[in-house]
Amino acid sequence: MSPVFPMLTVLSMFYYMCLRRRARTATRGEMNSRRAIESNTRALPINVEIVQYAKEVLDFSSHYGSENSMSYTMWNLAGIPNVYPSSGDFTQTAVFRTYGTWWDRCPSARLPFKRTPPTFCSQDYVELAFEEPVYPTAVHILETYHPGAVVRILACSANPYSQNPPAEVRWEILWSEAPTKVNGPQARQFTPCIKQINFPTNLIRLEVNSSLLDYYTELDAVVLHGVKERPVLSLKTSMIDMNDIDEDEDEEKYGCGMDTLNKQFSIVTLREWPTNGYFDKLPYELIQLILSHLTVPDLCRLAQTCKLLYQHCCDPLQYIHLSLQPYWARINDTSLEYLQSRCTLIQWLNLSWTGNRGxxxxxxxxxxxxxxxSELVRLELSCGHFLNETCLEVITEMCPNLQELNLSSCDKIPPQAFNHIAKVGSLKRLILYRTKVEQTALLSILNFCSELQHLSLGSCVMVSTY
Incomplete structure (x- = not known):
């Protein structure tokens, strides 16, 4: 054998060993770099859940306590729990003004509005501000006595502590359910399954219905769980109920947003059809009767189908009684402008809870x-914080036939503005609960409104008691 071949064999073996060592070194390097990446990943801050109690009570519709006291008032919802997990009647809790059905059966009860959607059953509300805006993952409501009143939880896109208010305020329903009767008055932590939203919030609204309760419900605190970064929706553990998804799809399909609702109110271009089918054979009054069972959004949607139904849906006779309270989050100046031509004969108008935050x-x-x-007989403006003296002056001038006026919890109206109410001599019912009415204005109202039968002055701290 030539001496060259052993030399080549040795060189080949040496080259092979170098390649193996290089491969091992590379493999170890890759493993080390992979371990480094994994360790760095573990070191990165994760999306930690933030737990916070309500910092402040911003707004509410009513409470059992007095404005000059802390007993049974909504302000007790701010901060850490005072009572929970204890059960019983405690003055340190938040209590709404009513419970059961006796409030609706008493002689001074108001008649309900027609066309109220069956999904809207809220009677009272409270709005709570939290320190940090988060994407909500859970809401815990600590109920200490006769639980079961909460029927809806909403989140707002506006930050109450921001110096720059947003151009549009958006409310999203986190959870909603019909009133249910809870067995027993014992305390509980109510944690409904909420859906995820696509904006951070630090403003939560609770709406309640106490009609099924045997006594006042008492709330101690509200805990908001959330994360700073928007969570990715998991396919395995979804936090959204399928019924909620269907409702959201319906909202997108039918346009329940503020802009879309305003478009429904507005005049749309309709296609001309040669005939209207069997509708041409129905009497005008019968079609009007059928349409009277529709809610306001359904009436607006139907108006976009054809000219015949558009004429029926825009007939002022369909708007004799109009309640916009169920749509409080979507009503603005544009909505009222679109409704003007349809409401020339309106007699009952409910704008309670609407118009806030501009x-x-x-x-x-x-x-x-x-x-x-001009034809208004009843005007409901509960919790209308946009109202001022100019508004009351317009009401007394433009509503000469007004018999019922509800200004409860309209705390932005100055005391001197209530003197204008004395100009409405036809008033029979006046609700001034939680307003700044003074004794001078009250005496003027009693003197000139001779037909007044029902007067509510609960929590009017500027009226002296004897």
Whole structure:
């Protein structure tokens, strides 16, 4: 054998060993770098859940306690629990004004509005502000006595502590359910399964219905769980109920947002059809009767189908009684402007809970009443924080036939503004609960409103008691 071949064999073996060592070194390097990446990944901050109690109570519709006291008032919902997990009647809790059905059966009870959607059953509300805006993952409500009143939980896109208010305020329903009766008055932590939303929030609204309760419900605290970064929706453990998804799809399909609702109110271009089928054979009054069973959004949707139904849906006779309270989160100046031509014969109008955070302006409200106020007999404006003295002056001038006026919890109206109410001599019912009415204005109202039968002055701290 030639001496060259052993040399080549040795060189080949040496080269092979070098390649193996290089391969091992590379493999170890890759493993080390992989371990480094994994360790760095573990070191990165994860999306930690933030747990916070309500910092402040921003707004509410009613409470059992007095404005000058802390007993049974909504302000007790701010901060850490005072009572929970104890059960019983404690003055340190938040208590709404009513319970059961006796409030609706008493002689001073108000008649319900027609066309109220069956899904809207809220009677009272409270809005809570939290320190940090988060994407909610859970809401815990600590109920200490006769639980079961909460029927809806909402989140708001507006940050109450921001110096720059958003151009549009959006409310999203986290959870909603019909009233249910809970067996027993014992304390509980109510944690409904909420759906995920696509914006962070630090403003939570609870809406309650106490009609099935045997006594006042008492709330101690509200805990908001959430994360700073928007969570990715898991396919395995979804936090959204399928019924909620269907409702959301319906909202997108039918357009329940503020802009879409306003478009439904507006005039749309309709296609001309040669005939209207069997509708041409029905009497006008019968079609009107059928349409009277529709809710306001359904009426607006139907108006976009054909000219015949558009004429029926825009007939002012369909808007004799109009309640916009169920749609409080979507009503603004544009909505009122679109409704003006349809409400020229309106007699009952419910704008309770609407218009807050700049949705309805004084000028927009005044324009609407100047067109639609002449036939008004009943006007509900509970919790209308946009109302001021100008609004009351417009009401007394444009609504000469007004018999019922509800201004409960309209705490932005100055004391001197209530003197204008004395100009409405036809008033029979006046609700001034939680307002700043003074004794001078009250005496003037009693003197000139000779037909007044029902007067509510609960929690009017500026009226002296004897």
């Amino acid at each position: 949705a309805i302006s004084v000028s927009g409200f005044s324009r609407f009443l100047k067109v639609c106020g």
